[in-house]
Amino acid sequence: MAIKAERVSVRVGGASRPLLSDVSCTLESGQVTLLIGRNGAGKTTLLDVLGGLATFEGSITVDGLPLMTEKRGVASGLERTGQLFQYPEAQLFARSVRGEFDYSLRYLKLPGAEAKRRTEEAMREFGLAPELAGQSPLLLSGGEKRRVALASTVAPTPDWLLLDEPTAGLDPEAAEELLASLLRRKASGVGLVVATHDLDLLLPIADRVIALRGGRIAFDRPAAELAAQPELWAHAQLGKPLCVELTELLRESGESAPAAFWTPAEAADAWAAQLGRREAEGAAPSADSSPQPPEAAVTAVPEPLLAGNAGPSGSDDAAGANPSIRSLDPRSKWLFYMIFSIGIFVQRDWFGLGIGFVLTAALVIACRVPIRSLTPFVRPLLGITAISAVVSGIGMGGKPGEAAGLTIPFGNVELTFSIVSALATTLEFMKILCVLVGGILLSATTTPLEMKRGIEKLLMPLVLIRFPAEALSLAASLLLRFVPVLRKEAGRFGRIAKSRGKRVRRSGKMRLRDLPAMFVPLLLSLLQLASDLTLALEARGYTRTGLRRTSAVTLRLTRRDGATFAASAALLAVMLALPRLI
Numbered sequence: 001m002a003i004k005a006e007r008v009s010v011r012v013g014g015a016s017r018p019l020l021s022d023v024s025c026t027l028e029s030g031q032v033t034l035l036i037g038r039n040g041a042g043k044t045t046l047l048d049v050l051g052g053l054a055t056f057e058g059s060i061t062v063d064g065l066p067l068m069t070e071k072r073g074v075a076s077g078l079e080r081t082g083q084l085f086q087y088p089e090a091q092l093f094a095r096s097v098r099g100e101f102d103y104s105l106r107y108l109k110l111p112g113a114e115a116k117r118r119t120e121e122a123m124r125e126f127g128l129a130p131e132l133a134g135q136s137p138l139l140l141s142g143g144e145k146r147r148v149a150l151a152s153t154v155a156p157t158p159d160w161l162l163l164d165e166p167t168a169g170l171d172p173e174a175a176e177e178l179l180a181s182l183l184r185r186k187a188s189g190v191g192l193v194v195a196t197h198d199l200d201l202l203l204p205i206a207d208r209v210i211a212l213r214g215g216r217i218a219f220d221r222p223a224a225e226l227a228a229q230p231e232l233w234a235h236a237q238l239g240k241p242l243c244v245e246l247t248e249l250l251r252e253s254g255e256s257a258p259a260a261f262w263t264p265a266e267a268a269d270a271w272a273a274q275l276g277r278r279e280a281e282g283a284a285p286s287a288d289s290s291p292q293p294p295e296a297a298v299t300a301v302p303e304p305l306l307a308g309n310a311g312p313s314g315s316d317d318a319a320g321a322n323p324s325i326r327s328l329d330p331r332s333k334w335l336f337y338m339i340f341s342i343g344i345f346v347q348r349d350w351f352g353l354g355i356g357f358v359l360t361a362a363l364v365i366a367c368r369v370p371i372r373s374l375t376p377f378v379r380p381l382l383g384i385t386a387i388s389a390v391v392s393g394i395g396m397g398g399k400p401g402e403a404a405g406l407t408i409p410f411g412n413v414e415l416t417f418s419i420v421s422a423l424a425t426t427l428e429f430m431k432i433l434c435v436l437v438g439g440i441l442l443s444a445t446t447t448p449l450e451m452k453r454g455i456e457k458l459l460m461p462l463v464l465i466r467f468p469a470e471a472l473s474l475a476a477s478l479l480l481r482f483v484p485v486l487r488k489e490a491g492r493f494g495r496i497a498k499s500r501g502k503r504v505r506r507s508g509k510m511r512l513r514d515l516p517a518m519f520v521p522l523l524l525s526l527l528q529l530a531s532d533l534t535l536a537l538e539a540r541g542y543t544r545t546g547l548r549r550t551s552a553v554t555l556r557l558t559r560r561d562g563a564t565f566a567a568s569a570a571l572l573a574v575m576l577a578l579p580r581l582i
């Protein structure tokens with residue numbers, strides 16, 4: 001039984017290099033395989049790929065079954081794996097700890113008593129007191145959340161466990177218990193793939209070590225071989241872990257080399273034994289002859305592991321957008337957007353809308369915003385448009401003189417469908433679509449702070465007529481901030497549904513029936529955001545009116561902004577003239 005990855009690559013828009021390039025490896029069941037590498041090396045990405053959470057090129061089979069076809073996971077492949085996410089907050093969502101277990105076990109369709117037994121057993125194994133079962137996972141401590149995430153991952157007893165930083169946040173006792181639990185599972189034939197920086201704890205139990213460097217495999221060796229090849233650590237740009245240093249020092253001082261790595265406790269025993277032997281031989285250990293305490297090792301280990309991230313900066317859409325448009329003054333972008341929206345809404349026919357479409361497409365190209373960031377908004381709107389068009393076209397009894405219409409006998413009544421009405425509705429919705437795309441482009445090329453400052457400055461002259469410019473711009477920016485939160489939560493739940501619910505949907509998608517379960521965590525997350533915002537507003541004195549505040553963003557108009565103002569004026573003239581020209 002094995003997971004076989006062949007020439008796996010992962011590419012995402014906005015990243016300067018593939019997150020994984022041509023990764024091929026075979027992971028055996030009944031073994032502990034460590035994924036190691038510096039921050040940003042690609043460990044989490046590889047785990048996501050193995051867990052069916054990220055789309056990839058190449059092929060992956062889990063125990064001979066394909067993990068994915070095209071962009072969808074295959075349930076039989078997904079059900080063999082259980083994945084622990086890097087951060088427990090990203091994995092937990094239910095109203096209670098018990099609810100987390102119910103959700104993870106649901107796909108197995110177990111009888112209630114069996115599900116209860118597995119829940120209690122897993123909670124016991126990970127040191128979770130029974131009274132925690134009714135508590136909200138969001139209110140637990142960091143280490144407790146990690147334990148709940150671990151316990152609910154192992155409860156369905158998958159054949160493969162994909163664990164991302166499983167020891168992070170655990171106290172030493174809990175970490176030891178985790179090791180014991182991993183070894184028990186390994187003995188029962190479960191395959192364990194563990195991404196970790198905690199090498200001192202996990203190297204001694206590893207069978208295989210795969211080191212990643214910049215999304216590629218730097219080395220893939222049996223752990224026992226690594227002990228004899230210390231140069232490999234440098235090749236993977238990693239500092240030697242303490243257990244490796246200790247093993248080397250002891251070997252240099254004449255101790256017989258261990259087959260793999262000693263744990264720090266085993267190494268300490270070996271040191272004690274060696275010192276005891278020397279004392280018995282009557283030779284006081286001299287500074288020259290005795291092995292030096294591994295001070296260097298202590299400082300050498302964490303530093304390279306904690307060194308800066310060499311990878312791409314992230315997936316923020318604004319990061320990949322056209323820098324010349326990003327650097328424009330937000331006032332000119334707002335003005336252009338307002339004029340663009342007015343220009344679209346004044347169109348009365350398909351010709352004018354066609355021009356609007358061309359303009360919108362040109363803006364998408366010019367802004368270099370990836371199409372995938374538009375689709376989550378555009379697709380639902382197209383659906384709503386189709387439904388609205390159909391509904392608006394349906395009528396009872398024919399309209400005399402209507403050229404394009406369908407009449408469908410329906411019992412005693414005659415249903416009619418007016419294509420003219422349907423098209424008129426479609427036209428109105430298509431205008432909204434163009435304006436929506438324009439808004440997405442604006443927010444993808446402008447930071448929220450710049451947007452707020454831009455609209456505030458633009459509306460400032462209206463203060464003279466007592467227009468609440470500041471309040472309006474603040475409200476607009478707050479609204480804009482809630483959109484990314486909603487998107488993030490939707491993406492998070494899409495991952496949970498796939499990884500834990502084994503729902504074979506594309507990443508980021510969810511079933512309607514899963515929505516109620518998401519509602520409470522989403523609401524909590526929004527309330528948290530609202531509370532943070534209230535504090536920030538109070539701290540900045542927004543509760544008192546008439547104060548002058550310093551701004552985080554200083555705006556400066558350039559010649560290019562002048563050109564944008566001119567383009568906006570020309571656009572307004574053309575768009576207003578268009579309906580009269582036809």
Ligand SMILES: Nc1ncnc2c1ncn2[C@@H]1O[C@H](COP(=O)(O)OP(=O)(O)OP(=O)(O)O)[C@@H](O)[C@H]1O
Nearest residue numbers: 012015019039040041042043044045311312314315
């Ligand atoms: N959706 C994304 N868009 C763009 N870049 C991404 C995306 N997801 C991850 N990356 C980048 O891919 C690289 C690999 O990330 P990954 O999380 O796999 O690293 P890692 O080895 O797990 O790091 P760490 O040890 O810090 O957890 C990082 O540089 C990260 O910025």
